Amino acid sequence: MVVAVVFVLIVVGSVVFHFLSPWWWTPIASNWGFIDNTILITFWITGAVFAAVVLFAAYCLWQFRHRPGHKADYEPENKKLENWLMGLTAVGVVAMLTPGLFVWSEFINVPAHASEAEVMGQQWQWAYRLPGADGKLGRTDTRLVGSDNPYGIIPDDPNGGDDVLIEADYLHLPIDKPVKMLLRSTDVLHDFYVAEFRAKMDMIPGSVTYFWFTPTRTGQFEVLCAELCGTGHPYMRGGVVIDTQEDYDAWLAGQQTFAQLYAPEVTKTAELN
Amino acid sequence: MVDATHGHDAHAAEFPDAELYHPRSWWTKYVFSQDAKVIAIQYASTALAIGFVALALSWVMRMQLAFPGFLEFVDANAYYQAITVHGMVMVIYLITALFLGGFGNYLIPLMLGARDMVFPYVNMLSYWTYLLAVLVLVASFFAPGGPTGAGWTLYPPQAILSNTPGQQAGIILMLVSLILFVIGFTMGGLNYIVTVLQARARGMTLMRMPLTIWGIFIATVMAMLAFPALFVACVMMLFDRLLGTSFFMPALVEMGEHLSYGGGSPILFQHLFWFFGHPEVYIVALPAFGIVSDLISTHARKNIFGYRMMVWALVIIGALSFVVWAHHMYVSGMNPWFGFFFATTTLIIAVPTAIKVYNWVLTLWRGDIHFTLPMLFALGFIVTFVNGGLTGLFLGNVVVDVPLSDTMFVVAHFHMVMGVAPILVIFGAIYHWYPKVTGRMLDQTLGLIHFWITFVGAYLIFFPMHYLGIMGVPRRYFESQDISFLPPSAHDLNVFITVCALIVGAAQMVFVFNLIWSIRHGKPAGGNPWRATTLEWQTPETPPAHGNFGRELPVVYRWAYDYSVPGAAEDFIPQNQPGGAPPHKEGSE
Numbered sequence: 037m038v039v040a041v042v043f044v045l046i047v048v049g050s051v052v053f054h055f056l057s058p059w060w061w062t063p064i065a066s067n068w069g070f071i072d073n074t075i076l077i078t079f080w081i082t083g084a085v086f087a088a089v090v091l092f093a094a095y096c097l098w099q100f101r102h103r104p105g106h107k108a109d110y111e112p113e114n115k116k117l118e119n120w121l122m123g124l125t126a127v128g129v130v131a132m133l134t135p136g137l138f139v140w141s142e143f144i145n146v147p148a149h150a151s152e153a154e155v156m157g158q159q160w161q162w163a164y165r166l167p168g169a170d171g172k173l174g175r176t177d178t179r180l181v182g183s184d185n186p187y188g189i190i191p192d193d194p195n196g197g198d199d200v201l202i203e204a205d206y207l208h209l210p211i212d213k214p215v216k217m218l219l220r221s222t223d224v225l226h227d228f229y230v231a232e233f234r235a236k237m238d239m240i241p242g243s244v245t246y247f248w249f250t251p252t253r254t255g256q257f258e259v260l261c262a263e264l265c266g267t268g269h270p271y272m273r274g275g276v277v278i279d280t281q282e283d284y285d286a287w288l289a290g291q292q293t294f295a296q297l298y299a300p301e302v303t304k305t306a307e308l309n
Numbered sequence: 310m311v312d313a314t315h316g317h318d319a320h321a322a323e324f325p326d327a328e329l330y331h332p333r334s335w336w337t338k339y340v341f342s343q344d345a346k347v348i349a350i351q352y353a354s355t356a357l358a359i360g361f362v363a364l365a366l367s368w369v370m371r372m373q374l375a376f377p378g379f380l381e382f383v384d385a386n387a388y389y390q391a392i393t394v395h396g397m398v399m400v401i402y403l404i405t406a407l408f409l410g411g412f413g414n415y416l417i418p419l420m421l422g423a424r425d426m427v428f429p430y431v432n433m434l435s436y437w438t439y440l441l442a443v444l445v446l447v448a449s450f451f452a453p454g455g456p457t458g459a460g461w462t463l464y465p466p467q468a469i470l471s472n473t474p475g476q477q478a479g480i481i482l483m484l485v486s487l488i489l490f491v492i493g494f495t496m497g498g499l500n501y502i503v504t505v506l507q508a509r510a511r512g513m514t515l516m517r518m519p520l521t522i523w524g525i526f527i528a529t530v531m532a533m534l535a536f537p538a539l540f541v542a543c544v545m546m547l548f549d550r551l552l553g554t555s556f557f558m559p560a561l562v563e564m565g566e567h568l569s570y571g572g573g574s575p576i577l578f579q580h581l582f583w584f585f586g587h588p589e590v591y592i593v594a595l596p597a598f599g600i601v602s603d604l605i606s607t608h609a610r611k612n613i614f615g616y617r618m619m620v621w622a623l624v625i626i627g628a629l630s631f632v633v634w635a636h637h638m639y640v641s642g643m644n645p646w647f648g649f650f651f652a653t654t655t656l657i658i659a660v661p662t663a664i665k666v667y668n669w670v671l672t673l674w675r676g677d678i679h680f681t682l683p684m685l686f687a688l689g690f691i692v693t694f695v696n697g698g699l700t701g702l703f704l705g706n707v708v709v710d711v712p713l714s715d716t717m718f719v720v721a722h723f724h725m726v727m728g729v730a731p732i733l734v735i736f737g738a739i740y741h742w743y744p745k746v747t748g749r750m751l752d753q754t755l756g757l758i759h760f761w762i763t764f765v766g767a768y769l770i771f772f773p774m775h776y777l778g779i780m781g782v783p784r785r786y787f788e789s790q791d792i793s794f795l796p797p798s799a800h801d802l803n804v805f806i807t808v809c810a811l812i813v814g815a816a817q818m819v820f821v822f823n824l825i826w827s828i829r830h831g832k833p834a835g836g837n838p839w840r841a842t843t844l845e846w847q848t849p850e851t852p853p854a855h856g857n858f859g860r861e862l863p864v865v866y867r868w869a870y871d872y873s874v875p876g877a878a879e880d881f882i883p884q885n886q887p888g889g890a891p892p893h894k895e896g897s898e
């Protein structure tokens with residue numbers, strides 16, 4: 037019988053904790069409010085089911101506890117009830133899955149006018165690259181990575197020379213412009229994660245992965261690595277700064293391109309190979 | 310060994326007792342035994358012993374998260390070694406081995422009315438191979454560089470590179486140990502499957518089997534299909550590490566140095582791992598589902614509600630769980646179009662799973678509920694499993710997983726659903742069957758202390774943990790205090806969780822004490838203390854002797870759930886009691 041009371045306390049306690057505790061997500065800074073909404077829908081549905089099941093169980097425990105002379109019913113099946121429950125569950129599942137899949141299709145289909153920005157992970161730091169004046173990133177190959185070509189940009193690719201290289205912890209991006217983040221790694225798995233953007237994606241050596249978002253709030257946001265990448269994993273931090281267009285342009289003007297930083301040396305080694 | 314040439318069309322299980330293998334010495338009786346009951350106890354004790362190592366490691370991790378620097382020997386290396394060994398041991402060497410090797414071995418022959426497993430010698434080898442696997446894993450603590458810290462998922466390339474602890478020997482020993490585990494498990498698993506299919510007592514149709522056996526049976530079939538994926542993944546990674554092949558290794562630069570790998574695919578490993586890993590979740594869940602059904606039914610003195618639906622739900626969950634594996638990989642960088650497929654299959658599994666939950670609760674409805682220890686643990690399971698199952702709907706719904714994946718939300722979710730919930734069933738099952746194994750009851754007061762601290766404590770550990778993940782704290786973080794967006798109060802939450810974890814851990818010592826103390830001092834149990842219907846409670850001797858059922862094997866006349874049958878003299882009718890057809894319309898078999 038104590039169990040029945042504890043069950044009720046668990047439901048009440050969990051609901052109270054959910055609404056009153058100070059621990060909740062960070063204020064959002066991207067267009068992915070849809071994701072937050074889907075989480076909220078899921079919270080409501082699953083919360084209701086949790087409360088219903090546990091409270092019903094608590095009621096049964098109280099009502100049908102053993103007492104002398106008490107005997108249980110004998111009811112092996114009840115097809116009608118079972119079918120109803122199955123149907124209701126299916127409805128709940130569809131109510132969560134449908135918005136989820138719509139938002140997922142938003143998430144993976146990048147708008148045509150999105151600009152590109154590349155993030156490169158290596159134990160245990162981040163580096164960034166922007167496409168430069170031509171709007172295109174030069175192709176890369178991990179095998180070319182070296183001190184004279186830290187990004188492994190293929191030297192003959194004409195798109196590469198004007199790529200803006202940001203070998204610093206912070207990447208700047210302009211507000212309200214959709215951007216496709218291209219993610220790659222030169223050593224192990226990493227994961228580019230900014231809590232305020234509600235997005236993350238693993239980075240895999242040898243491939244380029246992506247996600248896109250539109251920043252909606254200026255400010256500085258911490259980048260965390262969210263895929264175990266060796267002992268330095270929790271210390272692999274960086275940042276994204278969302279600027280107004282003017283601030284962004286000013287920052288960009290101060291950055292250097294691949295050609296300015298490395299080109300002569302690169303050509304030399306490329307010939308030697 | 311059973312003489313296989315015997316018996317023309319005699320039922321396989323009906324070899325007279327005399328033809329069973331009989332141990333001749335103390336060694337073959339208690340050590341190299343071929344009796345499934347002894348093997349079960351060996352499996353269970355080994356699993357519990359190594360499980361305590363995993364528990365101790367969880368203390369180490371929780372201390373670090375709440376009081377960084379307090380344990381001086383815990384640096385980032387040690388932390389990653391701890392999570393890896395903790396995770397791997399808990400999932401595979403403890404829970405899988407205990408459910409299938411422990412309960413499977415003990416209960417399959419007894420509940421089905423068989424004398425033993427059909428291949429007793431192979432069964433014995435299964436245990437010794439498992440023990441070897443455990444020892445190899447333990448050896449990595451003493452190897453140079455210590456055990457691997459690659460995370461229990463062992464993702465390459467990182468798992469075999471030098472910035473991961475245990476790169477020297479730990480990872481090799483881990484892979485070898487897993488390979489051994491799969492070999493040992495396959496020998497046991499074949500046994501369980503063939504025994505269920507071939508050695509059931511006369512009258513024990515499939516649709517009369519207790520759900521415990523159904524759960525163990527389906528889980529074993531799944532394991533037979535899933536473990537090979539782990540096996541090949543381990544072999545291939547071993548080759549990458551030792552022979553320099555590149556199955557999983559693309560060209561890469563480690564700390565400025567070009568390694569000689571090239572052309573392999575890290576994602577391939579993830580597919581193989583989760584093709585095993587997802588079914589593995591259900592391999593630990595299905596035996597729990599089965600056992601908990603029987604605990605609830607027995608202690609509520611009421612038939613399990615919707616038996617046929619329960620069986621089909623197990624089968625469907627087992628089958629579907631082979632087409633959902635990539636829901637662990639939504640943010641792995643695999644082709645994002647997979648997301649639609651895997652989110653849909655994953656949420657479909659919620660339906661048969663929910664049905665099981667409804668049927669457990671509906672079994673309580675109009676029952677005659679005895680709050681025995683097994684019942685309490687079963688009830689604890691319902692709460693934690695429902696909670697963890699529901700948070701699974703967040704993570705399965707691909708886009709919702711994006712912010713939550715790889716955060717403490719995931720850690721909270723899987724602990725609730727595949728950590729705490731099955732462990733509560735394991736405890737419940739031990740309190741339930743210990744009287745059969747030893748002839749004595751476990752102490753009630755100690756059991757109540759154990760139950761309340763474990764159940765409430767575990768909920769307090771893992772429920773609030775979800776909110777750390779919602780805030781954005783990644784998992785596998787040696788330190789998280791300096792994350793810029795966290796309020797300082799987040800650390801208070803971590804301290805609270807750690808305090809609860811220490812208390813819950815300590816309560817397990819009460820349990821161990823109870824296990825040992827009650828062997829001699831527990832109340833004598835008699836043959837059928839719970840007044841249960843299934844065959845293991847109808848043995849002539851308790852603990853059951855070699856051969857289980859004395860001179861004659863039982864014959865089964867009814868399903869396993871004839872509790873509180875209207876008009877019956879007692880509130881239970883054993884399966885082997887002849888009598889009129891039970892009033893319910895049983896399946897066509």
Ligand code: HEM
Pocket residue numbers: 367368370371392393395396397399400404459460461462720723724727728729732770783784785786787810813814
């Ligand atoms: C009171 C009991 C337990 C406590 C306090 C506990 C605590 C922890 C902690 C602190 C972590 C590391 C979290 C991180 O930094 O990412 C962890 C990881 C893990 N635990 Fe537990 N745990 C407990 C029981 C269990 C059980 C019963 C299981 C069985 C399924 C389990 C399976 C795992 C797994 C698979 C991991 C992931 C390891 C990895 O990230 O590679 N734990 N646990």
Ligand SMILES: [Cu+2]
Pocket residue numbers: 157160225226227261262263264265269272
């Ligand atoms: Cu990283």
Ligand SMILES: [Cu+2]
Pocket residue numbers: 225226227261262263264265266268269270272
């Ligand atoms: Cu990392």
